[in-house]
Amino acid sequence: MVDRKSFLQSGHKGSLVSAFLYFDMSFMIWVMLGPLAVLIAKDFNLDAAQKANLVALPALGGSILRLVLGYLTDRIGSKKTGILGMVLTVVPLIFGWQFANSLSDMYFVALMLGIAGASFAAALPLASRWYPPQYQGLALGIAGAGNSGTIFSTLFANRLAQHYGDWHVVFSLALIPLAIVFLIFLFMAKDSPNQPAPKTFADYGRVLSQKDTWLFCLFYMVTFGGFSGMAGYLTIFFNTQYKLGAVTAADFATICIIAGSFFRPVGGWLSDKLGGIRMLMVLYAVIGLMLAGVSTLPALGLTTALLFVGMMCMGAGNGAVFQLVPQRFPQEVGIITGIVGAAGGLGGYILPKILGNLKQSTGSFTPGFLILSAIALCCVVIISVAQREWKRKWIGAGGKVSQLAASAANLHSGGNMNPDATKA
Numbered sequence: 168m169v170d171r172k173s174f175l176q177s178g179h180k181g182s183l184v185s186a187f188l189y190f191d192m193s194f195m196i197w198v199m200l201g202p203l204a205v206l207i208a209k210d211f212n213l214d215a216a217q218k219a220n221l222v223a224l225p226a227l228g229g230s231i232l233r234l235v236l237g238y239l240t241d242r243i244g245s246k247k248t249g250i251l252g253m254v255l256t257v258v259p260l261i262f263g264w265q266f267a268n269s270l271s272d273m274y275f276v277a278l279m280l281g282i283a284g285a286s287f288a289a290a291l292p293l294a295s296r297w298y299p300p301q302y303q304g305l306a307l308g309i310a311g312a313g314n315s316g317t318i319f320s321t322l323f324a325n326r327l328a329q330h331y332g333d334w335h336v337v338f339s340l341a342l343i344p345l346a347i348v349f350l351i352f353l354f355m356a357k358d359s360p361n362q363p364a365p366k367t368f369a370d371y372g373r374v375l376s377q378k379d380t381w382l383f384c385l386f387y388m389v390t391f392g393g394f395s396g397m398a399g400y401l402t403i404f405f406n407t408q409y410k411l412g413a414v415t416a417a418d419f420a421t422i423c424i425i426a427g428s429f430f431r432p433v434g435g436w437l438s439d440k441l442g443g444i445r446m447l448m449v450l451y452a453v454i455g456l457m458l459a460g461v462s463t464l465p466a467l468g469l470t471t472a473l474l475f476v477g478m479m480c481m482g483a484g485n486g487a488v489f490q491l492v493p494q495r496f497p498q499e500v501g502i503i504t505g506i507v508g509a510a511g512g513l514g515g516y517i518l519p520k521i522l523g524n525l526k527q528s529t530g531s532f533t534p535g536f537l538i539l540s541a542i543a544l545c546c547v548v549i550i551s552v553a554q555r556e557w558k559r560k561w562i563g564a565g566g567k568v569s570q571l572a573a574s575a576a577n578l579h580s581g582g583n584m585n586p587d588a589t590k591a
Contacts, residue, residue, distance in 0.1 A: 174306075178297035181355035183309060186294040189249055189356075190313025192348045193286035196256060196341050197225055198317045200277055201399035202324040202417040205406045206334045211270050215407070219523020221270075221277055222399040223516045226392075228281015230512030236288035237505045241365040244358040245293035252289060253349045255282045260345070263338035276338075284395075284512060287311070288505070296359035308432050315428045317398045321421040325402075325413040366502055374502050379495055382553060383488060383503070384510035386447065389546055390484030392514015393454065393539070394427040397478055400519040408532060409467045419467075423474045427482035434483025438490035444554050446487040448547050450480045455544035462536035485511075495561055 200207070201222050208218050239248040259279035267273050294310035328334040374380050401420035405411045411419065438446045457477030461470055489504070496503040522535035 174302050177299055177302055179357055182297055182357050183294050185352045185356035186290040186310040187313050188348045189352055190286055190290040190310055191316040192344050193283040194314050194316030195319045197280055197284035198398050199320045199324050200225060202321050202402045203334050204403050205413040206328055215523045215527040218403050219519040221273060223519040224274060224277035225280040225284055226395055226512050226515030228278040229284025230509045232281050232285035233288045233509045233512055236285045240289050240292050245289045246356045246358050248289040249352055252282055252286055260338045260341050264335050296361055317424050318421055321417045325417045370502055374499050383492055383507050386488050387507045387511040388514030389543055390481045390488055391511030392518055393481040395515035396518025398424050400522060419471055423478045426475045426479035430479045430482035431486045434486030435490050438487040443487050443491035448550050450484040451543045451546040453480045455540045458536050458540035462533045
């Protein structure tokens with residue numbers, strides 16, 4: 168049971184609030200092309216592959232820039248990096264508002280929106296560095312709840328576009344919450360005096376040379392990549408497959424996104440209770456089955472239910488992956504979370520490309536969802552094989568982690584990322 172008074176006194180409330188608001192606003196901006204793509208596609212007469220490119224590029228930009236902002240956070244601090252990130256986010260918003268009159272213009276806007284998607288590289292360290300180990304899970308849970316910002320985009324972007332009769336206006340309106348959060352962040356955020364030593368390229372090289380690093384990258388590409396990719400693409404899917412209007416299609420997407428947004432901490436909590444390996448195997452199996460069901464393209468209600476459960480498991484899987492990461496890499500938590508987080512963003516780029524390109528070439532969404540289902544089910548097989556070695560090296564036969572791993576895992580209660588955990 169968390170002592171709320173002790174928690175509030177142990178850290179810096181202004182920085183925690185600032186981290187949440189920065190994260191929430193940034194996620195809203197990051198995925199705004201998802202719902203707007205339906206309206207943009209009409210203006211530019213886009214085919215299925217072009218629509219997929221449009222909503223996939225923000226994820227690619229976020230994946231690449233996450234490493235850049237992570238590097239800057241280590242060098243100049245979370246606050247300065249966050250300020251820089253928000254200032255640069257103005258660029259795609261103004262360009263989308265005033266100058267985006269062709270598909271190539273929109274591709275530039277989409278890629279630059281990745282600046283907003285990379286925000287967690289600064290927001291989460293800003294919060295985590297202020298709190299002692301026993302409150303890391305709660306602090307990062309509060310800051311990480313900002314991924315709920317995706318819901319604001321799907322709920323309001325198309326409604327605002329229809330109200331003003333022009334989707335370009337939505338980019339200008341997004342400048343308002345950005346300006347408000349910028350001012351709050353500027354005056355309330357403060358870097359913790361406890362800053363970890365900057366990571367070197369050699370540190371990254373040592374982690375990248377290990378097989379398990381790549382396995383965790385794959386796992387997070389499926390869970391976070393699945394969530395972020397679906398968040399961007401589902402409005403297009405509902406509009407194309409079920410002929411829903413732009414607003415209605417975005418509303419159905421919101422239903423599914425809510426499941427993924429709020430089940431991340433549940434996945435971490437259940438992993439603490441049942442074990443991360445067992446949880447991931449179950450979650451990937453359910454994801455695979457749900458996506459296989461969606462591939463049959465059933466009635467709208469059933470499709471929504473299948474996607475709701477599937478995205479719920481993706482959200483829970485995000486928490487489960489980061490329940491295991493600090494157990495396997497207790498001394499390299501900061502580096503590995505940066506690498507795995509970037510891989511998750513890359514997954515968000517790949518998913519729309521698979522669905523859109525196969526829709527373009529085959530005329531159906533069925534092959535794309537079958538491939539995504541197969542990838543999730545392959546993860547079950549990979550984990551079942553890998554766990555034998557894991558149990559020999561860092562998990563005991565009884566399922567308990569080593570003392571060193573358990574100490575590090577304690578920093579991540581609730582399954583949240585802690586990019587800056589100190590040595591266990």
